[in-house]
Amino acid sequence: MAKVRVSSLAKEFGMTSKELLDQLAEMKIPAKSASSALEDAYVSMVKKKLAPVIEARSAEIEAKKIAEQQAAAAEEAAAKAEAEKERIAAEARREEERRLSLAAQAAEEAARAAAEEAAREAARKEKERIAAEELEAKRRAVPASDSGSRFRSLLDQIAAQEAVLKEKKEEDAKKQAASASERPARKGRGQRGERGERSDRGDRGSATNEAPAHRRRSNAAPAVPGNVDFPSPDKGGKGKKRKGSAHVEEDRYARMAREAEEYSREKVLEEARAAVEEASRESTGRRKKRKEKREREAEQLKQEKKLEEAIAQGINPEDLDAVKVSEGVTVAELAEALDVSANDIIKRLFLLGTPLTMTQSMSNDLVELVADDMGRKVRIVTAEEENSFSFYDDPKDLKPRPPVVTVMGHVDHGKTSLLDAIRHTNVWSGEAGGITQHIGASEVMINGRKITFVDTPGHEAFTAMRARGAKITDVVVLVVAADDGVMPQTIEAINHSKAAGVPIIVAVNKCDKEEANPDKVRQMLTEYGIIPEEWGGQNMFVNVSAKKNIGIDELLETILLQADVLELKANPDTFASGNIIEAKLDRGRGPVATLLVTRGTLHVGDTIVAGQSYGSVRAMLDQHGEHKDEARPSDAVEILGLNSVPAAGDEFRVFEDARDARDLAEQRALKARIEEQNKVKHVTLETLFEEMSQNELKELNLVVKADTQGTIEALADSIGKMDQSEVRINIIHSAVGAISETDVSLAAASNAIIIGFGVRPQGKARDAAEKESVQIKTYSIIYKAIEDIDAARIGMLAPTEEEVQTGCAEVRDTFRVPKAGLIAGCMVTEGEISRDDKVRVVRDGVVIFDGEFGSMRRFKDDVKTVKNGYECGLGIEKFQDIKVGDIFEAYKIVEVARTE
Numbered sequence: 001m002a003k004v005r006v007s008s009l010a011k012e013f014g015m016t017s018k019e020l021l022d023q024l025a026e027m028k029i030p031a032k033s034a035s036s037a038l039e040d041a042y043v044s045m046v047k048k049k050l051a052p053v054i055e056a057r058s059a060e061i062e063a064k065k066i067a068e069q070q071a072a073a074a075e076e077a078a079a080k081a082e083a084e085k086e087r088i089a090a091e092a093r094r095e096e097e098r099r100l101s102l103a104a105q106a107a108e109e110a111a112r113a114a115a116e117e118a119a120r121e122a123a124r125k126e127k128e129r130i131a132a133e134e135l136e137a138k139r140r141a142v143p144a145s146d147s148g149s150r151f152r153s154l155l156d157q158i159a160a161q162e163a164v165l166k167e168k169k170e171e172d173a174k175k176q177a178a179s180a181s182e183r184p185a186r187k188g189r190g191q192r193g194e195r196g197e198r199s200d201r202g203d204r205g206s207a208t209n210e211a212p213a214h215r216r217r218s219n220a221a222p223a224v225p226g227n228v229d230f231p232s233p234d235k236g237g238k239g240k241k242r243k244g245s246a247h248v249e250e251d252r253y254a255r256m257a258r259e260a261e262e263y264s265r266e267k268v269l270e271e272a273r274a275a276v277e278e279a280s281r282e283s284t285g286r287r288k289k290r291k292e293k294r295e296r297e298a299e300q301l302k303q304e305k306k307l308e309e310a311i312a313q314g315i316n317p318e319d320l321d322a323v324k325v326s327e328g329v330t331v332a333e334l335a336e337a338l339d340v341s342a343n344d345i346i347k348r349l350f351l352l353g354t355p356l357t358m359t360q361s362m363s364n365d366l367v368e369l370v371a372d373d374m375g376r377k378v379r380i381v382t383a384e385e386e387n388s389f390s391f392y393d394d395p396k397d398l399k400p401r402p403p404v405v406t407v408m409g410h411v412d413h414g415k416t417s418l419l420d421a422i423r424h425t426n427v428w429s430g431e432a433g434g435i436t437q438h439i440g441a442s443e444v445m446i447n448g449r450k451i452t453f454v455d456t457p458g459h460e461a462f463t464a465m466r467a468r469g470a471k472i473t474d475v476v477v478l479v480v481a482a483d484d485g486v487m488p489q490t491i492e493a494i495n496h497s498k499a500a501g502v503p504i505i506v507a508v509n510k511c512d513k514e515e516a517n518p519d520k521v522r523q524m525l526t527e528y529g530i531i532p533e534e535w536g537g538q539n540m541f542v543n544v545s546a547k548k549n550i551g552i553d554e555l556l557e558t559i560l561l562q563a564d565v566l567e568l569k570a571n572p573d574t575f576a577s578g579n580i581i582e583a584k585l586d587r588g589r590g591p592v593a594t595l596l597v598t599r600g601t602l603h604v605g606d607t608i609v610a611g612q613s614y615g616s617v618r619a620m621l622d623q624h625g626e627h628k629d630e631a632r633p634s635d636a637v638e639i640l641g642l643n644s645v646p647a648a649g650d651e652f653r654v655f656e657d658a659r660d661a662r663d664l665a666e667q668r669a670l671k672a673r674i675e676e677q678n679k680v681k682h683v684t685l686e687t688l689f690e691e692m693s694q695n696e697l698k699e700l701n702l703v704v705k706a707d708t709q710g711t712i713e714a715l716a717d718s719i720g721k722m723d724q725s726e727v728r729i730n731i732i733h734s735a736v737g738a739i740s741e742t743d744v745s746l747a748a749a750s751n752a753i754i755i756g757f758g759v760r761p762q763g764k765a766r767d768a769a770e771k772e773s774v775q776i777k778t779y780s781i782i783y784k785a786i787e788d789i790d791a792a793r794i795g796m797l798a799p800t801e802e803e804v805q806t807g808c809a810e811v812r813d814t815f816r817v818p819k820a821g822l823i824a825g826c827m828v829t830e831g832e833i834s835r836d837d838k839v840r841v842v843r844d845g846v847v848i849f850d851g852e853f854g855s856m857r858r859f860k861d862d863v864k865t866v867k868n869g870y871e872c873g874l875g876i877e878k879f880q881d882i883k884v885g886d887i888f889e890a891y892k893i894v895e896v897a898r899t900e
């Protein structure tokens with residue numbers, strides 16, 4: 001066997017070699033250094049001993065790893081947030097700088113425009129001054145003596161020039177006033193409209209210089225007071241200088257610059273705010289993504305857990321999402337389960353050739369077919385499954401629990417005596433007639449460890465209960481009397497234990513007896529696969545004497561050893577569940593149940609459901625009749641408080657809500673009652689008379705199927721002539737053709753018998769009839785049918801011979817053989833056909849010939865029988881009309897004893 005070094009084992013355990021060496025020294029396991037190699041046995045010992053330490057270590061390491069991962073994740077998130085903050089700030093800074101430089105540029109442009117305007121204004125004023133001087137010079141140049149017409153005309157010219165100047169001045173003033181009043185109206189317009197208007201007016205100079213400033217102003221829409229003087233669109237720059245206009249314009253440009261600056265700052269702030277908002281939106285987005293990720297992970301975890309549970313419960317994970325329906329569900333119930341209309345299902349059933357009504361129950365195959373047709377998944381739950389609970393426990397919640405042991409064996413081999421010896425109490429003497437009458441349970445403490453014993457009865461009548469006993473136990477102690485050896489119930493106990501997969505410890509009892517032969521018992525048991533360990537097998541054997549108290553301690557130690565190997569665990573920190581091992585109605589205390597807790601902890605006051613019973617645990621008693629407050633996994637206790645007596649073997653579980661418990665129990669009880677009522681036993685020709693007298697049956701319903709209409713008419717005619725004074729015979733349905741599943745449904749619904757003439761049940765009709773207990777009687781001659789019905793009517797019918805089908809073969813090919821005639825190449829599809837069987841040739845459900853085989857061959861050899869799955873050549877006596885697809889039904893007529 002491979003050895004493991006201390007160092008590598010230490011590494012595996014997550015400890016240092018020194019630590020492990022210390023532990024080994026403590027356990028007295030020889031190991032000198034880290035390089036010392038340990039035997040396998042030591043390794044498993046160490047593993048077992050250090051399991052809690054290793055678990056704690058690995059949990060510690062795991063926790064550390066998780067903490068590290070979390071810290072790293074937090075650090076990363078913080079770094080990311082910091083970087084993001086930095087990015088946003090830088091972005092805001094850059095934006096601020098850009099806006100400020102734009103504002104400065106705007107201010108500069110405004111100042112330049114102001115300077116240019118001032119220069120233009122100065123030039124205009126200069127021109128006006130020169131013109132005035134020229135006029136004055138002209139006036140002075142006119143001689144005082146010359147007061148003739150030339151002088152007058154000169155004065156007129158001057159006066160006209162002055163008038164023109166004045167007029168122009170007035171006009172300018174008007175225009176300026178008009179432009180000032182127009183300004184606010186223009187201000188509201190779009191930038192494009194404003195520009196268009198200006199170009200229409202042909203404002204050349206200011207259009208180029210002022211356009212940027214105007215655009216910005218228009219964007220920011222600062223309030224412009226109505227009385228502000230704007231440069232007038234002075235054509236040609238002529239006209240007089242306006243009073244204080246330079247000063248006003250200086251103010252305006254300064255304000256424009258300030259406004260531009262303010263606007264820029266506001267804009268920058270606004271954009272910075274938007275950037276921050278965007279960033280926070282992004283971080284919200286990240287938070288949302290993280291949340292989504294967490295949700296996804298949680299969902300995945302849930303799915304994994306569900307899968308684990310499904311596997312633990314032995315359910316196909318694919319069936320998890322399937323709709324659960326009970327076996328024998330009715331059309332209406334299925335419709336409700338699938339949330340579809342019952343009509344939809346009825347329609348589909350009709351198309352499948354099996355029309356059913358709302359209240360009729362459906363076969364499993366039909367349920368699956370219909371569901372499949374609808375693209376739905378269903379899981380058919382058996383009654384047993386329905387009444388059982390399934391749980392899933394996280395492995396980390398599991399804690400060691402005591403073993404539950406069942407003592408089994410042949411009657412009088414000493415089971416009770418052995419338990420008595422174990423418990424040091426004299427149970428045997430208290431039993432009625434010295435025979436254990438029920439499953440009893442008891443707990444024993446050995447070396448500080450508990451073992452729960454379930455004592456099963458040894459009589460054959462309790463076989464079923466014993467089977468349950470084997471299922472709820474961890475270990476079976478098979479008691480075999482050394483003087484008696486292996487007996488029928490010993491074998492039965494072995495089979496039950498094996499079926500339940502429970503290990504068997506053999507207690508060879510009565511070894512004190514002289515005739516005891518323990519070795520013979522060992523020898524006998526090998527035949528049943530129970531081989532002693534000392535002979536290289538799997539089973540532990542202990543020789544005991546219950547009477548003389550010999551070998552009892554050894555037996556108990558062996559049980560504990562076996563339990564250690566099994567590593568039994570359960571979750572004690574949950575609602576209790578388990579099995580009823582015995583229940584009875586006590587005259588004074590009402591229903592009393594002994595139950596075994598397999599999971600969780602049961603408390604006084606808990607509400608439980610067990611099978612169809614429910615109630616609160618009013619009192620809890622141990623095997624000595626002492627009151628207990630709680631029962632933990634592997635504890636067996638007697639409880640009071642159920643509303644009825646549950647069945648031994650029923651599962652129980654605690655319900656949080658008493659109403660849920662009552663609902664479930666009542667639902668189960670109701671279902672059981674309905675099922676009982678629905679178990680209709682249909683009439684048969686053999687039971688007709690009995691039914692007539694017991695249940696006052698006044699009518700016999702028949703469904704008649706025949707090969708021809710003539711046969712149906714002949715039968716109806718004969719029946720009409722029958723004496724119907726005691727029972728009326730109704731042909732409720734008759735038709736030509738094979739007996740179908742629909743005929744069976746009809747017969748089941750109307751308590752009818754199916755009579756077939758020259759026809760056979762088709763497809764699944766035979767199975768359906770068996771399931772529904774509908775009798776199908778097939779005849780080839782009418783008078784035989786009439787005879788049977790007549791005999792049944794007067795209670796004289798008792799079949800003396802019966803037809804037994806032996807097999808079926810399908811014709812795959814036909815060929816002619818000289819002398820032998822037509823031979824059918826067949827495949828046997830059911831049972832085994834024999835050369836001397838009778839044979840019926842069935843085509844499309846109708847019997848076309850009834851006779852005997854003429855030949856039966858496999859390859860070139862004549863054979864006596866051919867089994868299912870084999871090919872053969874079959875010839876039929878006096879029948880040549882064989883066609884591909886025909887079915888040969890082989891049958892025998894057997895004698896049946898009269899049942900009266």
Ligand SMILES: Nc1nc2c(ncn2[C@@H]2O[C@H](COP(=O)(O)OP(=O)(O)OP(=O)(O)O)[C@@H](O)[C@H]2O)c(=O)[nH]1
Nearest residue numbers: 411412413414415416417435436458510545546547
């Ligand atoms: N000599 C001898 N007799 C024993 C021993 N064990 C049991 N007996 C006797 O065998 C008989 C049957 O014992 P039980 O303990 O009732 O046997 P059981 O298998 O429990 O029987 P049922 O309850 O009927 O299934 C009694 O008379 C016991 O005294 C034993 O070790 N030695």
